Structures are given as structure tokens and as C-alpha cells.
Amino acid sequence: MSPVTDNLKGFSVTFRHLFRKPVTQQFPEYKRPVYPRFRGRHRLHRHENGLEKCVGCSLCAAACPADCIRVVAAENTPEERYSPGERYARIYEINMSRCIFCGYCELACPFDAITLGHDYELAEMSRDALVYTKQMLLEPGPEARRTPVAPVDPYDIPAQEDGPA
Amino acid sequence: MATVETDTVTLSINDREVTVPKGMSLVEAAAEAGIEVPVFCYEPRLGAAVGACRMCLVEIEGIPKLQTACTTPVTDGMVVHSHSDRAREGQDAVLEFLLINHPLDCPICDKGGECPLQDLTFRYGPGSTRMTLPKRTHTKPVPISPLIKLDRERCILCYRCTRFSEDVSGDLQLVTEHRGANSIITTFEGRPYDGEFSGNVTELCPVGALTSISYRFRGRPWEIQNIPTVCGECPIGCNTYATIREGQVARVLSRNNPAVDDGWLCDRGRYTFPSLESEQRITTPLIRGGRGLEPVDGSTALDHIADRLRAAVERFGPGSVAIIASGDQTSEEAHLWARIQEQALGGGPIVCGPEGGAGWGELAAHSATIADLDDADLIVVAGATDLVHRAPILELRIRRAVDRGARVVTIGAGATRLDTLHAAEHVSAAPGTTHAALLAASQGVALKGLSDRSVILWNGRMSAPVATVLAHVAHASGCRVLPTPLAANELGCQAAGLGTHTPAEALEAVEQGRVKAVVLLGADPVGGWPGGDRWRGLMERAFFALQVSPFQTGSSGWATTIVPSPMPLEKEGTMTNIEGRVQRLRAAVPPPPGVLDGIVLAAELGRRLGLDMPDQPPAVFADMAGSRAAFAGLTWAGIGERGVRPEPASGSGQAPPAPHVAEGEPEGTIVVGYRQLMSGPTVEGAPALHFQRRSGIEISHDDAQQIGVATGDRVEVSFAGASLTGAALVQRRLRRGVVRLATAVPYVGPGELRAAPEETADA
Ligand code: SF4
Ligand code: SF4
Ligand code: SF4
Ligand code: FES
Numbered sequence: 001m002s003p004v005t006d007n008l009k010g011f012s013v014t015f016r017h018l019f020r021k022p023v024t025q026q027f028p029e030y031k032r033p034v035y036p037r038f039r040g041r042h043r044l045h046r047h048e049n050g051l052e053k054c055v056g057c058s059l060c061a062a063a064c065p066a067d068c069i070r071v072v073a074a075e076n077t078p079e080e081r082y083s084p085g086e087r088y089a090r091i092y093e094i095n096m097s098r099c100i101f102c103g104y105c106e107l108a109c110p111f112d113a114i115t116l117g118h119d120y121e122l123a124e125m126s127r128d129a130l131v132y133t134k135q136m137l138l139e140p141g142p143e144a145r146r147t148p149v150a151p152v153d154p155y156d157i158p159a160q161e162d163g164p165a
Numbered sequence: 166m167a168t169v170e171t172d173t174v175t176l177s178i179n180d181r182e183v184t185v186p187k188g189m190s191l192v193e194a195a196a197e198a199g200i201e202v203p204v205f206c207y208e209p210r211l212g213a214a215v216g217a218c219r220m221c222l223v224e225i226e227g228i229p230k231l232q233t234a235c236t237t238p239v240t241d242g243m244v245v246h247s248h249s250d251r252a253r254e255g256q257d258a259v260l261e262f263l264l265i266n267h268p269l270d271c272p273i274c275d276k277g278g279e280c281p282l283q284d285l286t287f288r289y290g291p292g293s294t295r296m297t298l299p300k301r302t303h304t305k306p307v308p309i310s311p312l313i314k315l316d317r318e319r320c321i322l323c324y325r326c327t328r329f330s331e332d333v334s335g336d337l338q339l340v341t342e343h344r345g346a347n348s349i350i351t352t353f354e355g356r357p358y359d360g361e362f363s364g365n366v367t368e369l370c371p372v373g374a375l376t377s378i379s380y381r382f383r384g385r386p387w388e389i390q391n392i393p394t395v396c397g398e399c400p401i402g403c404n405t406y407a408t409i410r411e412g413q414v415a416r417v418l419s420r421n422n423p424a425v426d427d428g429w430l431c432d433r434g435r436y437t438f439p440s441l442e443s444e445q446r447i448t449t450p451l452i453r454g455g456r457g458l459e460p461v462d463g464s465t466a467l468d469h470i471a472d473r474l475r476a477a478v479e480r481f482g483p484g485s486v487a488i489i490a491s492g493d494q495t496s497e498e499a500h501l502w503a504r505i506q507e508q509a510l511g512g513g514p515i516v517c518g519p520e521g522g523a524g525w526g527e528l529a530a531h532s533a534t535i536a537d538l539d540d541a542d543l544i545v546v547a548g549a550t551d552l553v554h555r556a557p558i559l560e561l562r563i564r565r566a567v568d569r570g571a572r573v574v575t576i577g578a579g580a581t582r583l584d585t586l587h588a589a590e591h592v593s594a595a596p597g598t599t600h601a602a603l604l605a606a607s608q609g610v611a612l613k614g615l616s617d618r619s620v621i622l623w624n625g626r627m628s629a630p631v632a633t634v635l636a637h638v639a640h641a642s643g644c645r646v647l648p649t650p651l652a653a654n655e656l657g658c659q660a661a662g663l664g665t666h667t668p669a670e671a672l673e674a675v676e677q678g679r680v681k682a683v684v685l686l687g688a689d690p691v692g693g694w695p696g697g698d699r700w701r702g703l704m705e706r707a708f709f710a711l712q713v714s715p716f717q718t719g720s721s722g723w724a725t726t727i728v729p730s731p732m733p734l735e736k737e738g739t740m741t742n743i744e745g746r747v748q749r750l751r752a753a754v755p756p757p758p759g760v761l762d763g764i765v766l767a768a769e770l771g772r773r774l775g776l777d778m779p780d781q782p783p784a785v786f787a788d789m790a791g792s793r794a795a796f797a798g799l800t801w802a803g804i805g806e807r808g809v810r811p812e813p814a815s816g817s818g819q820a821p822p823a824p825h826v827a828e829g830e831p832e833g834t835i836v837v838g839y840r841q842l843m844s845g846p847t848v849e850g851a852p853a854l855h856f857q858r859r860s861g862i863e864i865s866h867d868d869a870q871q872i873g874v875a876t877g878d879r880v881e882v883s884f885a886g887a888s889l890t891g892a893a894l895v896q897r898r899l900r901r902g903v904v905r906l907a908t909a910v911p912y913v914g915p916g917e918l919r920a921a922p923e924e925t926a927d928a
Contacts, residue, residue, distance in 0.1 A: 057272030058385040072411075073382040086306070087273045087382050110272045 028121075039101045039116035042094055044138045052082050052138065053113035056089030060105035060114055068098035069105060092134035097127055176243035190214060191234035192221055195247060202247050203256060203285045205371045206323035207235035210428060212332045212568065218263070218323045220285065222255035223247045231255040253289070260290030266301040266346075267372075268318040276373030278386040282321065303349070306376075309339075310358040311853045312436055313367055313375055317349050320374040326350060326366040333429070335564055335582070336360035350374070359857055361553050361842055362561065364435040368418060377416060379436060379853065384410040392753040393420055393806060395740060396434035397493065397733025398847060400650045401535070401558050402742030403430050404807070407438070407734055407753035414438045414734055414753055422807055424536050425746065431557035432857060433842055438734060440850025441754070445716045447729040449759045458727065463761050466728055471773035473709040473726070474510060477682040481708070483511020487671055487680045488663070489700075491687035492518035492652025494763065495738025495750060496661045497785040499654070500793065501767035501778055502686060503662030509774035513680060514671040517664030518652045519694040519911065524632025525648070525659060527821065529813040531636060533620045533645030534744045538562045539569075541620045543644075545612060546583055547576040547603050548624025549596035549913065550839040550905065555624055555649040556743060557842055563622075574612060576602050577624075578837065578903045580863065580896035593900050596837045596913045599625060600634040601826040607638045617643035624649055626911070636821040649743060651840070653733070657741030660795035672696060675703045682709040685720055687730065692719020693840075693909055713766070716846040730763050731756035732847070737782040738764065739804060747799060748808035834868075836884040836916030838908030861894035863905040864918060869895040872920045882906065884916030 025032055034040065045053045056073030074090035082088035103116050114137075124130050175184045176194065183198040193209075195202045205218040216236040223234045226244040231252060234245075246252055264286065271277040303317035322341075327350065330339035338358050342351050352358050367377045391406035396417070403426035406418045417435050421428035440446075450466030451458040461469070477485050488506050490499070506515055538544060544563055546552055552560050560582065567573055567588045575584050576592040577599055584591050592611050594602030603621070606612045619642065623635060627648050635646045650656055658664050666674070668690075674680050676699070683703060690700035697719075704710045704723035712724035715732050733740075735756040739747050756762065761769075768780035779785050783801040790796040795811070803809060843858045862880055874880055880893040882904050891906065899905065904918050 055272050056382065057277065058388060059272060062278075062385065062387045075382055085270065085273045 031121075034118045034120065038118050038120075039103045039106075041096070041117050041119040041122060042099075042105070042114055042132070042137055043117045044092065044114055044134065045112065046139055047084070051084055052088060053111045054089045054092065054109075055083050055085055055087045055111060055113070056092070057087070057110065059108045059110060063104040063108035064099075065102060065104060066098045066100050068095040069093070070095075089134060092137065094132045094137065095130060096122055096132055097130040174239050174241040174243075176239050176241065176245065178245045179247055185239055187239070189239050191223060191232075191237045191239060191243075191245060194239045195223075195234065195245070200247055202234045203289050204235060205281060205285070205321060206325060208325055208328075208369065210333070211325060211328045211369075215324060215328065218321060219259045220256065220263075222252060222259060224249050224252045224255075256289045257291055260286050261294065263321050264290070264294060265296050266318070267321070268300065268305075268316075270319075274316075274319065274373035275376045275381060276319075276370075280373060281371040301346070308357075308378065309352050309375075310363060311856050312364060312378055312432065313358060314378055314381070315350060316374050316376070319372045320350055320370075321372055322348055322350075323371060325369045325371065326375055329362075329366055329369055330358075330360070332568070333561055333564065334360055334362040334365070335586075336362070338363075339366065357856060361431050361433070361557055361857065362429060364432045365419075365429050377436075379439065380408075380416040383415040384408070389415065391418065392751050393749075394734065394751040394753060395742075395748045395808075396430065397653045397736075397740065397750065398434045398437060399431075399555070399557060399842075400653055400655060400743040401425065401556055402653070402740055402746065402748050402808075403434055403558055404748070405430065405434065409753055412754060414441055420806075424534070424807070425742065425744075425748075426558050427562065429558055429561050431553075431842065432854060433557065433848060436854050437847040437851045439853070440847040441732055441734060443716070443846075443850030445846065445850060446757065447714065447717060447727060447760075448757045449729065451727040453725045463759070466726065467766075467769050467773060470711055470726060470728070471770055473711075474682065474684075474770075475774065477708050478510055481681040484513040484679065485681040486510045486513045486684060487675065487682070487703075488513070488515045488684045488686060489671070489688045489690055490515065490517050490658060490663050490685075491689070492650070492655035492658050492664075493687050493733070494654060494658055494663065495736055495740060495782075496654060496657035496747070496796070497738045497782055497789065498686075498736075498763040498767055499658040499661035499663035500785060500789040501764065501771060502684075504776060504778065505767065505771050505774060507662065509771065509776055514666035514674050515663055516666050516668050516671045516688075517658045518650070518655050518688075519668060519690070520626045520628075520651050520655075521667030521669070522655075522659045522664040523629045523667050524627050525656070527632045527636045528639070528646055528648060530815050531639035531644075531646050532745060532813050533647040534746075534810065535559065535562065535647070537620050537645055537647070538566050538622075541566060541571055541618055543572045543574065543612070543614055543616070543619040545574045545576065545603070545615075545619065545621040545644075546581075546624055547594075547599050547621065548649075549578040549594075549599060549837045549903070550624070551581045552583060552622065552624045552649075554839055554842045555651065556622075559622065559647075572614070574606070576606060578900045578905065580865075580899040580905075584898055591898075595831050595900065596835050596903060597831060598826075600631045600824075604634045604638065604824060604826060607642065615642040615644050617645075619644035621646045622649070623647070626651075626913075630824065630826065633822060633824040634826065637824050640821055647743065654740040656743070656745060657739065657747070660741060661789055661793055668694065668696065672699050672703075675699070681707065683707050683711070685710070685712040685714065685724065687714050689714070689718035689720045691723060695910055695912060697910060713763075715760075716850075718846065728766065729756075729760040730766065731760055735760075736763060739786060742808075744810060745813060746808040746810040747796070747804055749804050749806075831915070833902065834916050834918050835903050836882055836912060836914060836918075837903060837905040838884070838910065838912035839905070840909070840911050841907035844907065844909070859907050860891065861906070862889075862891045863894045863896050863899055863903075865899040865901045865903060866895055866897050867901040868904070868918060869893065872918065874920050879921035880918060881921040882916055882918050884914060885910075885912055890921045 058071045061069040070093040072091035181198045185194045205220045214235040216233045221234040222231040224246040306314040306316040309315045327339045390409045396403045404420040404422040406420045408416045419430045449460040573589045710724045712727045734753045737752045768778040771778035786801045874893045876895045881890045
């Protein structure tokens with residue numbers, strides 16, 4: 001083995017790849033679909049009758065290892081009812097810049113009120129904007145920001161330029 | 166082995182040998198052995214165990230059925246298993262039963278996270294339920310007073326709350342209605358639970374059935390910090406935790422100090438924290454200018470004050486500034502202000518509280534501790550009003566002492582709550598002559614048996630003649646005395662040098678023209694002290710009148726400069742309580758922006774006047790310990806969580822001078838105006854407490870008949886140049902000729918009582 005053959009051998013790999021189709025995905029033109037159980041941006045759900053499922057119990061805040069959930073509860077009144085029962089979350093905030101997307105809040109919630117969705121487009125120009133308020137988290141979420149869920153294996157190399165809509 | 170009569174028994178619990186005193190319950194014996202037996206209803210502070218909840222089931226060899234450990238006394242040679250399969254099965258079954266009708270709405274429940282039912286179910290209970298039938302339901306939650314809500318679904322009927330109401334506070338207001346599974350906790354006749362100690366049931370309830378309305382949904386145990394501090398509302402200084410959530414005080418809990426409060430708090434201490442955010446608070450310094458009081462910043466105000474004080478001393482000579490303090494200051498603040506007065510202003514008069522400082526020194530050698538009440542065989546309570554207004558928590562201690570067999574003698578006008586205790590004897594005394602009656606009683610049969618195991622509680626104003634009588638009686642009989650100061654830190658302020666003159670002496674100095682400027686430290690002499698007009702005269706004429714206070718008060722109108730000050734929950738420092746215990750106050754929250762810390766304010770002012778003053782609490786304390794005899798030898802770090810009580814100076818041992826008390830009973834109607842517990846700016850700032858205020862004019866049965874009124878009729882009392890109309894409250898046990906009512910300004914003296922003319926419809 002000489003240094004020449006070694007080098008040629010090595011460069012042959014490089015050259016082979018030069019003529020391959022690139023695997024780079026063009027975000028945001030192409031949004032890679034996620035696994036069905038992918039843990040992205042949280043959502044707060046409602047009951048069928050429109051009341052919030054969250055009662056403001058702070059169990060999610062207790063479970064959160066990053067300590068990024070803030071819940072301030074208050075009492076429902078007959079005139080202003082947000083959730084079934086006596087208690088609701090007056091303030092519900094998640095600091096997305098600290099969240100590690102572990103999903104513990106989802107596990108802790110006794111009412112399935114919070115789930116981690118599929119949206120991963122969370123970049124913001126300021127840190128303040130990453131503190132998501134209850135209005136932002138409560139469904140229906142902003143349509144435009146919802147990442148599609150594909151019925152396909154997300155790590156399949158896409159066949160066409162654009163991913164599934 | 167010869168059997169010896171002993172006071173101890175030896176038994177085995179979970180194979181551990183333990184020797185405990187005879188008569189102890191199994192729960193306590195197990196605790197001695199380091200074994201926990203789960204309990205709900207057992208609470209030794211509530212008196213004898215009742216065995217209501219059955220949680221404490223244990224297996225005792227030789228007894229076929231499981232037994233409740235809380236009601237079973239230990240016997241020699243007992244073999245007990247608390248963790249055997251049978252015991253565990255019993256505990257599991259009890260929890261399953263308790264949970265059958267329990268709503269399990271823990272996520273909503275305020276107790277969630279600090280709930281004994283949750284904890285014990287987790288450790289001893291079933292993992293799931295077999296209950297498939299609908300649960301019993303109740304309306305939830307029902308307010309039982311403006312302070313407390315009751316959720317009957319969560320109640321496990323442990324009877325802690327009703328036992329408290331019946332046996333500890335004696336208000337008999339919480340009761341059980343119906344029988345068996347239909348039992349519910351309710352208030353007597355559905356009336357609001359109106360008692361000075363009602364808040365304690367929220368801490369006693371082992372589930373979320375009784376909860377404080379002010380803490381409803383405010384936080385979870387993992388979202389809060391509990392700051393250990395002491396209550397600054399009265400001179401008992403109950404130990405408390407201030408629960409902080411997001412920079413705000415959310416509740417006040419008791420921090421059991423058996424030597425002081427025994428784990429109880431009164432509602433004033435527990436529920437006045439909302440006054441921290443009261444509208445009435447002053448949050449910026451104000452200087453009176455051409456257009457009234459104008460806000461200025463802190464350093465401008467300090468410069469102005471220093472300048473005026475210096476000018477006063479230059480123009481009118483040293484001693485021309487009077488300091489009028491309320492006695493609610495920390496000892497550190499008091500020390501610094503006293504230094505300013507002594508070293509920079511030439512030592513003018515300092516008054517501490519409307520009752521001044523006369524006589525305390527004489528009693529130091531005879532002073533009792535609060536815990537002395539526990540093993541006293543005779544407790545004498547002398548005073549014209551209910552003890553609860555000056556020393557609330559002591560009432561609970563006296564009740565317990567009575568349960569243990571102590572004798573109680575009350576000396577005063579009668580019709581107080583302690584008079585109704587089954588063991589109480591009463592000596593009637595006209596208000597104003599109570600000390601004379603005490604002296605006479607101590608020489609007669611009424612106080613026979615006064616010994617070194619007796620305590621005299623002086624529930625009234627301290628003055629030189631009173632102190633002489635108390636010292637004389639204490640010296641003659643060996644008993645100890647526990648006088649009640651009026652303000653929270655009156656004793657600490659005096660010990661720190663803030664309090665050299667009585668109000669009368671100060672007024673005299675004012676009227677002789679010696680005082681030209683005045684500094685009000687938290688005090689409101691115009692609105693709340695006897696002699697308000699004379700104080701107002703002083704303020705009107707004063708060259709400079711500074712008010713340092715958290716709130717706008719009746720005196721604010723005459724102040725030329727006002728500086729806001731923090732409230733006790735916002736201060737670091739120490740306070741000296743009724744028994745002389747020095748306790749740490751810790752700042753739970755910072756004062757509102759614009760409010761200078763009390764120590765910093767005094768230190769900055771001192772520096773501007775050329776004094777070298779520390780401005781950190783430990784340094785001030787060290788400075789104080791170095792220069793004030795009462796604090797000598799104490800260290801900041803040595804105070805600890807429980808406070809320290811320096812040994813009071815032992816007297817000379819010589820007999821105090823024989824007291825001379827005026828003979829003869831006062832003639833005519835005597836009016837007793839007292840400052841009630843639920844009054845003052847902090848209660849003002851906590852509207853939920855207002856329903857507990859006492860109103861009505863107490864008159865005796867004889868007087869009522871004489872003027873022809875019954876309870877509820879309107880009567881008019883005139884005293885001290887004013888007259889008041891209110892509903893009469895006829896008290897059978899009240900002394901004839903005495904009219905008693907809650908007033909803003911304390912008063913004892915002659916007055917007149919008559920039936921008020923019928924109100925016209927449009928009046
Ligand atoms: S999201 Fe769930 S766990 Fe979190 S506060 Fe709401 S109900 Fe409780
Ligand atoms: S009382 Fe305890 S167990 Fe019952 S609902 Fe409240 S937190 Fe849960
Ligand atoms: S309300 Fe609470 S303290 Fe009273 S009986 Fe029920 S569970 Fe016990
Ligand atoms: S603790 Fe023994 S029966 Fe309740």
C-alpha cells in the first residue's frame with residue numbers, strides 16, 4: 001500500500017457522492033413529517049362542550065424537570081366558567097426556551113388536558129416570545145403553524161421535491 | 166424477679182422493646198420506638214383521643230380483634246404489631262372505606278400535595294377502588310364564614326374540627342348534625358363561624374374539607390416557600406410560617422412553638438396579611454408643600470428630615486424633639502431611633518405606646534413565662550375586659566390548664582369568656598380599681614393558695630400603682646406575674662431604649678413648651694390615643710411633625726412630612742414578646758417599591774445627623790447587644806428558630822414598698838372602652854375579618870332594668886366629652902354600673918348611660 005493508492009481510495013468515496021442525489025431537506029419548503037408519537041409544541045384541549053379540560057392543578061408544573069410551566073389557578077364562577085368543577089387555570093404559561101419536550105406534563109395531567117403535539121417550528125426572534133401563554137396553547141391552535149402528520153415513515157428519503165402537504 | 170411498682174411499662178412494638186410511662190397511648194409509645202402508626206383523628210393538642218377514624222388499627226397479641234392504637238393505653242408486656250399482615254389489611258380496609266364516599270377531586274382540592282389522606286392512602290391504602298355505586302354527594306363548597314369554606318364530600322368525620330371548637334377554643338360553634346353515614350359538620354344553627362380562633366380548624370382538618378377562602382387555589386406545596394417568622398400583630402408573638410407564592414404572601418400558617426403558641430394562631434394573625442396590599446398603604450415619602458402633601462423620592466425626604474431635625478435642635482435647644490412610637494417597631498429600629506434621640510437630638514422624651522412604659526422594670530424579677538400557665542395550680546386573670554383582646558392565644562392555654570385541673574380566678578367587671586369556665590371563680594371589681602381588688606383578694610380568702618405555682622395575668626394597662634401591687638403580691642406569695650403589653654413589641658422597644666416617658670409626662674413636656682418637633686413612629690396619637698386633642702394641639706403647633714407609618718392614619722392630616730414604613734411581614738429584625746422572649750422576624754416579602762426598610766431609614770437618617778450607624782439587622786443587633794443591658798450576651802445567630810428568653814434580672818430580694826391604694830368604690834356609671842382584637846389598620850385592610858368585630862354596648866342587667874332597655878334596644882353612652890349610640894347587649898354577669906364597649910381610643914372612667922330616643926324613620 002502506498003500513500004498514492006490510499007489517497008485515491010479515499011477520494012473515490014468523495015467522488016462517488018458528488019454524483020449522488022443530495023439527502024439535504026430544504027426547510028421550510030419541505031417540512032419533514034414526524035412520527036405519530038413525536039413530542040413537539042404543547043396543546044391544551046377542550047371538552048366537547050367547549051370547556052377547558054385543564055383545571056389548573058399544577059401537577060404538570062410539579063412533574064416538569066425543567067421547571068418551565070407556570071400555572072396560576074382561580075375559581076370558576078357561574079358567570080365566568082372556564083372548566084368543569086371549581087378551579088381553572090387563570091394563567092397557564094410554558095417557557096418553550098426551557099422545555100426539554102420530555103412529555104412528563106402529559107403523563108402527569110389527570111385530565112389529559114395537555115398533550116405534546118407535532119409542531120416543531122418554534123424559532124422566535126426574542127426569548128420573550130417563547131413564553132407561550134394559555135391563549136396560544138389552548139386549542140384550536142393557530143392553523144398555520146401545524147406541522148403535518150404523514151402516514152409514511154418520516155425517515156424515508158422523499159421521492160419528490162416537495163413533501164406531502 | 167421481684168416485681169417493683171414503677172411508673173413505666175415495657176412493651177414490644179414490631180419486635181422493638183420500648184419502655185414508656187404508664188398511661189401513654191400506643192400511638193405515642195410507637196413514636197417513642199421510632200415506629201409510625203398512621204392516624205387521622207389523633208391529635209394530642211385536642212385533648213383525649215376519641216378513636217373516630219379507625220386509621221390507627223394495630224394487632225395486639227392476645228386480643229382477637231384489631232385495636233385502635235390511639236385509644237389503647239400501654240400495658241406491661243404487650244406485644245404489638247403495626248405492620249403485620251393483619252394490621253396492614255385493617256389499615257387498607259379503613260382507607261378503602263374512607264374513600265368510598267370521598268370525591269377524590271385532588272386536582273381541584275386545595276389540600277392536594279399536603280394532604281394526610283393522600284399520603285396515607287399512598288402508603289397504607291389500596292391502589293384502586295372496588296366501589297362502583299354512585300357516591301354520596303353534598304353541595305360543595307359551602308362557606309361557613311367569610312374566612313372558611315367547607316366541602317362536606319371530602320370530610321372523613323374525624324371530628325378534629327368540632328373537638329377544637331368544643332374543647333380548645335370553647336366557642337361551641339362547629340357541630341355535627343345527623344347520625345352515622347349521614348353525619349355532617351355544620352355550624353350551630355347555620356350561623357357563620359364567628360370566633361377569634363376559627364382559622365385553626367383549616368390547619369387541623371386532615372383533608373381538604375375545611376379550607377381558608379383566602380388561600381383558595383393560590384398555590385401548591387411545590388410552588389411555595391414557607392418563611393419562618395413571627396406574628397407582629399400582638400405581644401404574644403406566635404411563631405408562624407408565611408407562605409410565599411410569586412412574591413406575595415398567600416397565607417399564614419402556625420409554626421408550632423410549644424413554649425409560645427402551642428401551634429394555634431388567632432384569626433387576626435392568620436388573616437390580616439391581605440393588608441400588605443391595602444389601598445391605604447403609603448408607598449412614597451410625602452412632604453407638605455404649598456399644594457398639600459407632595460411625593461418626593463427617598464433621599465430628598467431623608468435630607469429634608471435631617472435638615473428639619475437639626476434646625477429644631479439648633480433653634481430650640483437639645484431635647485426639643487419628641488418621639489412617639491407605637492411599640493410595633495422591631496427592637497433594631499427602636500434601638501437606632503433611640504440612639505438618634507439620645508446622641509443627635511439631645512434626649513427629648515420618647516413615648517412607647519398609648520400606655521407608656523411605667524412599672525415594667527419593677528416586675529422583671531417576678532415575670533412568668535407563658536409555659537408557666539401549663540403547670541400552674543391557680544391562675545388569676547385580672548382585668549375589666551376579655552383577655553382575647555390583649556393576649557388572644559393565652560385564652561386557649563388557660564382553658565387547657567383548667568382542663569388539667571387548675572383553678573381560675575377572674576378579677577374584674579365580669580361577663581368575660583373566662584368567667585364562664587366551669588372552674589372559674591369571680592371577684593367583682595370596679596374598672597380602675599382592679600389592682601386594689603387584687604391586693605385585697607390576695608390578703609383575703611378569694612386568692613387563698615396563691616403560691617409559687619400560681620400565675621397572675623394582668624390583663625390591662627400597666628401603671629406605677631399597678632406594678633407596685635403586682636410586685637407586692639408576687640413578693641408576698643412567691644407567685645409569678647404575666648402582664649400584657651398593648652403593642653406587639655412594646656417590651657422590646659423599651660428594652661432598646663425607645664420608651665423613656667409615659668404619654669402623660671410627654672404631654673406635660675409639650676405643654677410646658679419644651680417640645681417643638683415630633684416624630685411619630687407608627688403611632689396615631691391623634692386618632693387612637695387617649696388625650697387625642699392635646700396630641701393634636703402638639704402636632705398643629707409643631708415646628709416639624711414627621712410621621713413614619715405604613716398607613717394613612719388620623720394623625721396624617723397634621724404631619725408635615727410622611728415617610729412610609731414596612732409592615733412586620735416585610736421586616737428583618739427581632740421582637741420581644743410578652744414573656745421577654747426575643748424572636749426573629751424574617752422578611753417574607755420585600756416592602757413595596759418606594760418604601761424604605763425601617764432599619765435603613767433610621768440608619769440613613771442617623772448618618773445624616775452625624776452618627777455612625779450600621780444598617781444591616783445582624784450588625785444593629787450586635788450594636789444593641791453591646792449597649793443595652795436587656796440584650797447583653799445575646800447574639801443574632803443564637804436566637805434561632807424558637808427565640809431565646811434571657812433570664813430576667815433577679816430582684817434585690819427586698820420587699821417592694823407596700824402599695825397604697827385608694828379606698829372606696831367609684832360612684833356612678835363607669836365606661837370601659839377597650840381596643841378590640843379585630844381593630845386597627847391591619848384588620849381594616851383585611852375586609853374578610855370584619856364580621857368578627859364585636860359591636861354593641863354591654864350593660865349590666867340591673868342597669869338595663871333601671872333605664873328600661875333590653876338586648877337590641879338602642880342606648881346612648883357619653884364619656885370623655887363624646888357620645889355614642891348603639892345596640893345594647895345586656896350581660897347578666899356584668900358588674901352593675903359598668904358599661905363596656907369597643908372603642909378606637911381606650912378609656913376607663915366615668916360616663917353616662919341612657920336609653921336612646923327612638924330613631925325616626927328618616928334618621
Ligand atoms: S394541564 Fe393538566 S396537570 Fe397541568 S394544570 Fe392543567 S389539569 Fe393540571
Ligand atoms: S382531601 Fe386529599 S384526598 Fe381528598 S380530594 Fe383533597 S387532596 Fe384529594
Ligand atoms: S371537616 Fe375536616 S376536621 Fe372536621 S370532621 Fe371533617 S375531616 Fe375532620
Ligand atoms: S387515629 Fe386512632 S382512631 Fe383516629
